[in-house]
Amino acid sequence: MRHSTVLDLVRALGWLPEEFFRTSSPATVSQLTEFHDRAYVEALQYADSTGQVAPEIRSRHHFGTFENPLFPGLFERAATAVGGSIMAAELACEGHVVFHPSGGTHHGRPDRASGFCYFNDPVFAIRTFLGRGREKVLYVDLDAHHGDGVEDAFVDEARVMTVSIHEQDRWPYSGKLGERRKGGARNLPVPKGINDSELDYLVEQAVLPLADAFSPDALVLCCGADCLAGDPLSGMLLSNGALWHAVEKLIALDHPTVVLGGGGYNPWTVARYWAGLWGKLAGREFPDALPAEATKLLRNMECDLIDEEEIEEAWIRTLVDSPYAGAVRDEIKSIASEVVAVRKP
Numbered sequence: 001m002r003h004s005t006v007l008d009l010v011r012a013l014g015w016l017p018e019e020f021f022r023t024s025s026p027a028t029v030s031q032l033t034e035f036h037d038r039a040y041v042e043a044l045q046y047a048d049s050t051g052q053v054a055p056e057i058r059s060r061h062h063f064g065t066f067e068n069p070l071f072p073g074l075f076e077r078a079a080t081a082v083g084g085s086i087m088a089a090e091l092a093c094e095g096h097v098v099f100h101p102s103g104g105t106h107h108g109r110p111d112r113a114s115g116f117c118y119f120n121d122p123v124f125a126i127r128t129f130l131g132r133g134r135e136k137v138l139y140v141d142l143d144a145h146h147g148d149g150v151e152d153a154f155v156d157e158a159r160v161m162t163v164s165i166h167e168q169d170r171w172p173y174s175g176k177l178g179e180r181r182k183g184g185a186r187n188l189p190v191p192k193g194i195n196d197s198e199l200d201y202l203v204e205q206a207v208l209p210l211a212d213a214f215s216p217d218a219l220v221l222c223c224g225a226d227c228l229a230g231d232p233l234s235g236m237l238l239s240n241g242a243l244w245h246a247v248e249k250l251i252a253l254d255h256p257t258v259v260l261g262g263g264g265y266n267p268w269t270v271a272r273y274w275a276g277l278w279g280k281l282a283g284r285e286f287p288d289a290l291p292a293e294a295t296k297l298l299r300n301m302e303c304d305l306i307d308e309e310e311i312e313e314a315w316i317r318t319l320v321d322s323p324y325a326g327a328v329r330d331e332i333k334s335i336a337s338e339v340v341a342v343r344k345p
Contacts, residue, residue, distance in 0.1 A: 002270045003102045003261070005297065009275040012294040013319075015284045024087045024100075026079035027124070031086065035123050035153065037111040044118060048075035061112045068113035078118040081105055085121035085258065089128035092218070092256035099281055100125075101274045104222045104262030106147040107172065114149065115172065116263075122220055123153045125258045126160055129218040135159060138216035140207060140250060141166070142243060143224025143262040144234035146175030146187065150222075155181045161214045163207055165190060165199070167227070167234050177338055186210055186339050192235035194227075195326035196242035203246045205336040211253060213340075219255050221247060223277060224262025225270040229324055230312070232305040233265045239321035240273040244280045251281070267301050268315035276319050289317055 010016045032041045040061050047053045051072070053064030064070045081102050088098040100121075108120030122139065129137045139154075141147035141164040154160035161184050164175050168189035175187040188202055223243065227236040251257055259281065264270035279286060290298070298316045314322070 024084035027082035085125040101261035103260035225264030
């Protein structure tokens with residue numbers, strides 16, 4: 001529902017002429033097994049075709065569970081996310097900035113599902129860049145949850161740096177401030193209630209200096225929406241405008257860039273964030289109020305995680321959140337200082 005709503009919303013706004021849209025095919029088994037274990041890929045494919053997961057497969061590969069449920073079309077859905085990320089990186093190498101909102105499954109592991117992520121499409125975007133001759137790829141993860149699967153995938157790869165801003169003490173409980181793995185990871189676990197001013201500070205004082213020092217020639221951005229105020233699965237208090245601004249600063253580095261989606265469990269804030277993100281990337285003019293078709297679309301949505309009385313009228317009628325500006329706490333300043341500090345071996 002999240003992804004189809006984004007497409008419906010940008011089309012209702014007149015922001016998506018057909019020449020700007022591409023349909024991706026599912027990644028093949030051969031492509032998937034360039035990162036994922038063949039036994040895992042084949043087990044997921046078999047479970048999808050039969051609608052059943054044997055207990056030993058569930059235990060070994062972690063799907064068919066509450067966290068990673070089996071549902072009709074699962075294999076095609078997950079493989080298409082990977083195919084989209086491969087295509088996105090290929091298009092980016094041709095000089096485009098490419099938005100793939102169905103991507104961002106950053107928890108997937110080579111041999112198992114994790115956190116609603118069955119395959120790890122950001123890994124494939126990065127690998128595609130490297131395979132196309134890019135010398136250094138910077139991965140920046142703005143999801144509320146640590147991008148653990150991507151970090152682990154490139155722990156031995158000096159050509160990749162992973163930077164993750166995520167809520168501290170939040171599942172998967174990794175990505176601690178001092179964790180740099182073999183030097184190619186930087187983690188910024190932030191306290192609950194992080195505001196727009198604090199995100200801007202971290203981007204300016206930590207992320208951009210890291211990018212300058214690393215000197216990448218390609219970017220992959222994971223733009224999960226669960227860090228927005230109003231999301232039921234995080235305590236972060238960011239506006240969509242602050243996140244758009246962060247992405248724009250990274251885009252301004254002027255490298256081939258893939259922009260992915262990610263998590264997000266409030267469908268109203270997700271749809272408005274990602275639709276607006278496309279609007280920013282495509283240079284569209286933002287309306288003060290949404291057109292009637294868009295308003296009807298948002299008003300008809302439902303979500304088991306959001307009570308009806310919690311639905312804000314602004315989520316229905318407008319695209320741009322009110323800013324959540326505030327003071328920059330000393331803890332945020334310390335995080336930025338620690339992350340950019342040079343450590344001797």
